[in-house]
Amino acid sequence: MDAHLAAYPMIHGLYPDAKVGVAHHLRVFQPRNPRNPAHGGASALSRYLFQDALVEVMATGRSRPPLRRPKGVRPGRYHDFHGINYYTRSTVSGLADGMATNVPVNDLGWEVYPRGIVELAQWVHDRWPAPIWITENGTADAADAFRSRYTYEHLAQIAASGLPIERYYHWCFTDNFEWAEGEAARFGLVHLDYETQVRTVRESGRFYADIIANHGVTEAAYERWVAGQEYPMNGEGN
Template sequence: MATADGFRLDGLLLGVATAATQIEGGDVESSWTDWADRPGSIADGSMPRRATDHWRRWREDTRLMASLGVQVYRMSVEWARLEPLPGVWDDAAFARYREELDLLRDKGIRPLVTLHHFSHPLWFERDGGWLAPGALWVWERFVAEVVTRLGDLVAEWVTINEPNVYVTGAHVFGDFPPGHRSLREGMRVYGVLAAAHIRAYALIHALRPGSDTMVGVAHHLRPFRPGNPRNPWHRALTPVMRHLFQDAIVRAMTTGEFAPPLRRPDGITPGRYGDFFGLNYYSRTTVTRFDDGTPPGVPVNDLGWEVYAAGLGETARWAWETYRLPVWVTENGTCDAADAFRSRYLWEHLSVLSDVRAQGVPVDRYYHWCFVDNWEWNEGEGPRFGLVALDYDTQERTVRDSGRLFAEVAREGGATADMHARYVAGQTYPVSSAGAHHR
């Protein structure tokens, strides 16, 4: 339970997270640049071509991370940038990533590299995406090239980010490219993504044998609860939603065991396919129908997501007790344009981690989402998740008070009552006025 007295995080590595499409900028022919060109696809009409201009400003950003005491950094590589045409590799782009990785290591920041973070080449999408007959072969070719060229600088890999968020966005609700709306198709893509991870897991270990190689998935987990526990429809739908959204795909990717409605792809056998459990945690879902729900009268962020810090402990404990893998919190953060409650959010969630670690749950990493305000997919430039504020017009970076709190916690290995008084005291959350649905 969070208190103003402080907490210890001894041995927990603290860092930040980003994704290439959301920060790099540039005219890259990806599934998302094409999607953003379609009127009405992005809430504010913005494009990922601007983003944070990180592709050119990576030195500035790396130095800023180091100044904040960042110990670990989760980043992704842009598949469309590295393989602009099928089987054609951009040597200059690989060299640029190597420069960035070198500087991170020089600054004492350990990189964790994600291979697929919602985005892939437009040619891959137009060929049928993950449902194309040769999709897994194309994916393995990409993984092999990246690991061969960058593996001497990277020991830790996330194969796929939030397969459940990607599938529901791209194939069930139609918010992400290619914009399809089919639950049946979504379940098929789940199976392909599970196979993609399992094959990549084996491939990375084959290419980089050694005890320091770590491979996993960044899973988006939420607690689910019925909107009205006395309503039989709410009670019945809650476990179904949880199974379809997270439990089935997590089990398939981690163990190679497929529960209906997922089907095991050919060539996949049960086993252990993870060296850590990547946990992305933001909120919980209150179930009244088949979508994301927030009840009235609860604390929320700028996007209307419920703030529920205890859920980070609940999901971390479930991951550990179910799969017995060390837990890395690969994303956690909140949307707060005014930085009016982010320090409180950070304090409460890190306090929860302190508690569950004391109870024996091996949470080894915490990556805050995100480092700097960035392009938030179909929401565009509006949402502000960064410890560092960004002026999109000038590209000026400004460390927020929440970023200063993060830096002090990172340097001290914990939080003190004095930090609470300076950064957290007096911060309050907005409260939802009516039940909300996010789709």
């Protein structure tokens, strides 16, 4: 936070036309039971602590507890775009993350909720209007059984939104080392053999390349890579 608020005016002092912003990991939070006030309060608190307060201070220099504005920083505009890293939605009934019942999930048990990418982009844009960059979006799918559908459905939400979403970066180009899961979670458009370091383009990678080449999803591409894919479903919610 301190580094961004200090760097923003410094960068613009050197490069006036530079685009400076932050990639925020954002998540949709909702109460497990919308009619339960305790669930609603827990959901709002989770959202506030996870993202609301941090996004506000990084965008405007205005801080709310538990954050404190660094000395010498004046409220103003500290963003030229909003970066959003989006993956999933959480349903909240207490202090721990939960999951709705009978919803599509990825290999890590995260809910697949494409609408959320637009809900969050709308929330950010309504409060601090600026271009939006999707700086991360992807899913853990070792078998490559539903990644193409995931990509298609999130891009479809973006295309229909009417929001100024200027860029989309898929996570990830190759399988990567995840913070908690290590090599177990497979996010790549390209499969990485960790023993030999051999890379092999997955079918989802070919689909993504086709989108780029055709500036969109053709009917043929949809039928080849998306139409037959289905998500696994979870059991009882937590």
